[in-house]
Amino acid sequence: MARLYDLDADVLLLGVDHGSNTSLHLAEYRRPAPPRQRCGAAVLTGDGGREWVWWDDVRLDEEDFARLGTDLETTGAVRLGPVGDGTGRLMRQRAAVDFAVDWLARNRRTEES
Template identity: 85%
Template sequence: MTTRGGGLATRRTLAAQLRLLGVRSGATLLVHAALGRLGFVCGGPQAVVLALRDVLGPDGTIVVPTHTPDNSDPADWRNPPVPADWWPLIRAEMPGFDPAITPSRYMGALAETVRGWPGALRSDHPHVSFAALGPAAERVLAGHRRADMLGEGSPLARLYELDADVLLLGVDHGANTSLHLAEYRRPAPPRQRQGAAVRTADGGREWVWWDDVRLDASDFDALGADLAATGAVRAAPVGGGTGRLMRQRAAVDFAVHWMARNRRTEDDA
């Protein structure tokens, strides 16, 4: 880990900073994190989870994205793309998603630490699962529908119902998954076909297809800057980096109106 910016952070100092930022005891908190941007953390991701639990207390719940973007249609892969003649074999051989053992990808060490924490639960979505630790975990994760995967049948909508908070640790709004819920709340959002490998009831696997909203995070940084300008986002040092805290409802509601003003619809094209 880098030691630049902020010196040494510990479970105790992180908890103190998170309280100053405004993390609420008893809250349900969706966390997106890039721990490498927090400087040197004594104990790494384990210490960060412990600090979050210290602040949230026994009535609080931590939620993290444990997405598996590599379990998707290889025809859509761009970083890097793969040859078209590989696509059928990938669809035929990709292991079926298993919430107990399939690791998340590109979600960071904190998400993986929460996923493996004793007592943590994980939703059963093959592409955009979430994990949670705390008394609200089952309510947040249950019934995560395959179609409309970040919409009304998703943990994001359950977090909205619970008036949850969102914490960005060392990341900006480009990683703010809750803003995708606003895309589902737009009238007639553009859609596309999605695919993934899933487990079957007999312990095997199969490739499945479904229709879903075409997600687009390319303008989330601009959206987030405008949201922050309203005073809805609190920012303060956490370790050697920056923490940003907001109420999820406020962010989603703002994003719905922002997208209506700033995004073109297919009818406008």
């Protein structure tokens, strides 16, 4: 996602709203002091086995992305148009992420990790 941001890539949502816009997760990483959680997964070891590894990461939560996206659309940064029987949403990823960082700071309360 960060590479797409650096390239100022386009994001095209086809037939879905911003609740499915995974680019907005980058804003969660970029907001000041994001809430964190402990994560774990089995990873392959050099000898072909598996080992459970733990790490701390940003807690991702797309629950309010649809509302965030509605507010983003009011800025004119999103072009809407018909695509088949659905709606397409086209935007610059950098503009969406920058807006989302500010939006999250205003609309999500700071939580302890």
